[in-house]
Amino acid sequence: MAETVFARTPRLVWRAGTPDDVEALYAIVSDFDVVRQTETWPWPADLSFTRSRCIVTASDQGASGVVCQGDEVVGYLGLSPEGKIGYMFGKFYWGRGLATEIGAAAVAYAFDRFDWQCLEACVFADNPASGRVLEKLGFEEGNACQGPCRARGGVYPIRTFRRPRA
Known part of the structure; x- marks a missing residue:
């Protein structure tokens, strides 16, 4: 089965998750400091929830999947059907510019693939x-x-952001 790749950058690949990725993603979401900054991920980590999120692929309404550096799963990124972007990375990868790098590729993917007038x-x-x-x-x-x-x-208090289509 061919790998579904949404975007590539010099250091990263954002692709659909596979059953082989569940364990690595579960390790990331087993860190409270990571999931405390998400809206929907549970604490303590739930393997069945992680599996359900990991295996989702692209549709005509959005895309979600793992972010990899080489063969290692380092994070997760999703575009919801409502045009919202969300991401998380393992704590070891914070502060390295990875979210900005793959985020730019995800924004380009979103505006190329969908007719959304803005991302939120x-x-x-x-x-x-x-x-x-x-x-x-x-x-x-x-x-x-x-x-x-x-x-x-x-x-909790939330900051909202919007990016219109160029």
Whole structure:
């Protein structure tokens, strides 16, 4: 079966996950510091939930999959049917420019593949690094709001971002 690749950069590949990726993705989401910055990933990590997210592929409404550096799964990135982008990386890979690098490729993929007029993203207010990534990708900050975090079990302040089609 051919590998479904959404985007390549000099260091990274964003592709559909496979059953072979579940263990590596589960290791990433087993770190509370990672999932506490996501809306929907549970804590403690749930193997069946991880498997369900890992095996999703592209459709005419979005795309999600693992981000790999060489043969190693280092993160996860998704484009929802509503035109929202979300990403997470293993803590070891934070601060290396990987989110910005693959994020730029994902933005290009989204606007090439879908007729969305803009992309949207949300980050928790206590995650300034993700806000900086989005700003580097051309997103503009909008109104603050509140949103759920499954891992933390509550509702927290959120920064919203939008990037219109060029």
